[in-house]
Amino acid sequence: METIISYIDENNIDIEELKKHAKLLKEGKTVIFPTETVYGLGANALDEKAVSKIYEAKGRPSDNPLIVHINNITKVYDLAENISDKAKLVMEKFWPGPLTVILKKKSIVPNKTTGGLESVAIRVPSNKIALKLLELCDTPISAPSANISGRPSPTKGSHVIEEMNKRVNGIVVGGKSDFGLESTVIDFTGKVPIILRPGVISKEDLEKVIGKIEIDKSLLIKKDTVKPKSPGMKYTHYSPSADVFIVSGNNIFENVNNLIKENQKRNLKSGVICKSENKNLYTGEVIELGDTPLDIGSNLFDALIEMDKRNVDIIYAEEFGYEGVYQAIMNRLLKASGYKVLKF
Ligand code: TXA
Numbered sequence: 489m490e491t492i493i494s495y496i497d498e499n500n501i502d503i504e505e506l507k508k509h510a511k512l513l514k515e516g517k518t519v520i521f522p523t524e525t526v527y528g529l530g531a532n533a534l535d536e537k538a539v540s541k542i543y544e545a546k547g548r549p550s551d552n553p554l555i556v557h558i559n560n561i562t563k564v565y566d567l568a569e570n571i572s573d574k575a576k577l578v579m580e581k582f583w584p585g586p587l588t589v590i591l592k593k594k595s596i597v598p599n600k601t602t603g604g605l606e607s608v609a610i611r612v613p614s615n616k617i618a619l620k621l622l623e624l625c626d627t628p629i630s631a632p633s634a635n636i637s638g639r640p641s642p643t644k645g646s647h648v649i650e651e652m653n654k655r656v657n658g659i660v661v662g663g664k665s666d667f668g669l670e671s672t673v674i675d676f677t678g679k680v681p682i683i684l685r686p687g688v689i690s691k692e693d694l695e696k697v698i699g700k701i702e703i704d705k706s707l708l709i710k711k712d713t714v715k716p717k718s719p720g721m722k723y724t725h726y727s728p729s730a731d732v733f734i735v736s737g738n739n740i741f742e743n744v745n746n747l748i749k750e751n752q753k754r755n756l757k758s759g760v761i762c763k764s765e766n767k768n769l770y771t772g773e774v775i776e777l778g779d780t781p782l783d784i785g786s787n788l789f790d791a792l793i794e795m796d797k798r799n800v801d802i803i804y805a806e807e808f809g810y811e812g813v814y815q816a817i818m819n820r821l822l823k824a825s826g827y828k829v830l831k832f
């Protein structure tokens with residue numbers, strides 16, 4: 489498959505170039521585009537055939553529903569019904585931005601888009617290229633993260649070109665994603681709103697606007713008895729080829745450096761993902777993520793992908809904490825590691 493690749497500057501958008509991709513989308517084809525969270529692999533959300541191409545390109549199980557992207561809050565009423573006041577408050581407060589709401593779907597939304605569910609996931613992204621593309625193609629766009637199913641989500645143009653070139657009809661490269669973590673997903677179809685996927689907009693941020701909400705208990709612990717509510721949460725995710733371990737407890741530096749020495753004896757290359765302040769304390773391939781939760785979040789997937797490029801066999805990732813944005817970061821790391829935590 490031929491892929492049209494365009495490089496677009498978010499602050500000086502070349503409309504004519506972007507129109508090529510809007511045209512592809514209108515024709516029922518697939519286009520990867522940047523968002524403020526991660527790159528998305530888009531197709532017309534109202535066209536079942538187009539949506540099938542997304543699942544094909546990603547190698548994604550088709551019972552895993554997609555997020556529908558729109559460029560204006562008013563369009564939510566075309567796609568969903570029974571929208572609660574709390575859902576409206578949240579959309580008004582956080583859109584455009586890294587938040588997805590789950591609402592009861594209208595029949596116009598095909599079952600392919602929602603994985604057969606009666607609900608639909610919707611968001612208005614804030615990335616200017618994404619918004620312009622949505623405006624130009626004038627249709628809602630389904631877009632999961634633009635990675636092969638199970639791999640870390642792409643946060644840079646180079647990630648999508650390396651992984652998805654020739655698998656999609658268009659790629660719009662638009663710089664590094666601001667947040668680097670997928671949107672917070674909150675379900676408004678039940679009695680109490682519930683977070684199905686943590687993101688940069690935290691439980692605390694949401695509770696300030698609509699009061700008490702719940703969080704899916706399976707997000708931070710792996711217990712076979714806790715059934716994940718969001719279909720996407722049951723699959724392996726965010727995994728680089730290397731084996732990932734989260735490290736926590738006492739004397740982490742000494743313990744990790746000892747493990748690295750042991751690995752070396754077995755000819756295994758080790759990598760460490762850590763806060764910048766700790767970067768000089770480890771041996772092995774060290775990738776620093778920054779010191780603030782927003783920096784750490786925005787660099788996480790890139791670090792996992794980079795470790796593969798450096799042929800690292802085993803990655804040790806620091807346990808950063810579980811408050812606010814760290815909840816989203818640790819959710820992704822726990823999944824990437826298959827929930828393997830080394831407690832020293
Ligand atoms: O930030 C993002 O949300 C990115 C960018 C591209 O917008 N998209 C993204 O899509 O992360 P995806 O497909 O990788 O993740 C969508 C998540 C999955 O966990 C899926 O199961 C869940 O949202 N989801 C979608 N529709 C749902 C629904 N109707 N009910 C429950 N969960 C749903």
Ligand code: MG
Nearest residue numbers: 632633641670
């Ligand atoms: Mg994904």
